[in-house]
Amino acid sequence: MQARYHDGRTAQSRPTKVCVEDETLVFSADGENRWPLDAVRVETVDDRVRIAYGRDDPARLTLALADWRDLTEHAIGHHRRVRQREIRLVAALAASAAAFAGLVFVGIPAASGPLARHTPPSLERKIGRNLEAQVSLPFRACRGAAGQAALKRLGQRLGQAANTPFYIRVRAVHAPMVNAFALPGGAIMVTDKLIDLAATPDELAAVIAHESAHVQKRHVMQGVWRSFGFGVLLDAVVGGGSGAGQQAVLLMGSATNLHYSRAAEAEADSAGQDLLTAQGLSSQGMAPFFQRLVATSEGKNAQAVKALISDHPDTLRRAQASRARAKSGAAAFTPAEWTAIQASCKDGYDPLKRMRKLF
Secondary structure, eight states: OEEEEEOSSSSOEEEEEEEEETTEEEEESSSEEEEEGGGEEEEEETTEEEEEESSSOOOEEEEEHHHHHHHHHHHHHHHHHHHHHHHHHHHHHHHHHHHOHHHHHHHHHHTHHHHHHTSOHHHHHHHHHHHHHHHTTTSOBOOOHHHHHHHHHHHHHHHHHHTOSSOOEEEEEOOSSSOEEEOTTSEEEEEHHHHHHOOSHHHHHHHHHHHHHHHHTTHHHHHHHHHHHHHHHHHHHHTOOSSHHHHHHHHTTTGGGOOOOHHHHHHHHHHHHHHHHHTTBOOTTHHHHHHHHHHHHTSTTHHHHHHHHHHSOSHHHHHHHHHHHOOOOBOSSOHHHHHHHHHTTOSOOOHHHHHHHHO
């Protein structure tokens, strides 16, 4: 379809062709752009529509209303086809689980990489939404609106640099441990204790970029396949239930239980720094944060970072590699944003009390 692209910074516009691929609006303007349909804002003006992506991006597309309807009808038809494939996939997985229980617990973890790469993004989003709802029960979002908005903006920027089909969504949560983790489909949670541990905006941005890289490289879905296997995946797809699958989903609350290989962690370190550099941001915070983790694990607050250290092996070696790759750039947050982020979880909420009520 023909459209016109406005960068929002000048009065000029230019023609471009748009299409829909996997529930994503795709067009070329200063390189390829991919706007997830569930993240765009659409405004109808007479016989045309204006489309924008994100709250802070001034760029927009304009095209004929009839063409937009054709595009969305195509997307709906594609969604139905994907949904049919999902149903067939779930049915096939269910049949396999009943017949090959041994293969489930041995074969699937071994094949987690190829399975993750071939999991349809739409299916991963659905899994992520259900797991996010489960994890949000014990890990309530912090109430500081300004700090949450700053984290959200950084997630959007990193998502644009990652060129991933997933919409990166970052938020601060209350939790009784130092951690940050990504869920399938692009949700990233940063605990209040990790925010307290980070000494600078660069350190917190490095952690978020690392988790964004896990999303970009499909490590998160690979972790789901490997750590939980077939039964939990089905439980996540259908939205929860009871029994072992439900319990495993709830266990994601303890640092998500998504263990990555050392190679995946190293890849996320490197790719995360690249994401920051692509946005003109400093990537120098990763090495200091790794060193801070090691120092804290040996001090009076050792228990607070024990889980994170065990999930992220070879921390000192990774700090050295991160320092060698680090590049200077702008701070990810302004001083006002950093202050707001640090204050965002100071609302008196007690996550341990909440978890005792739930469990």
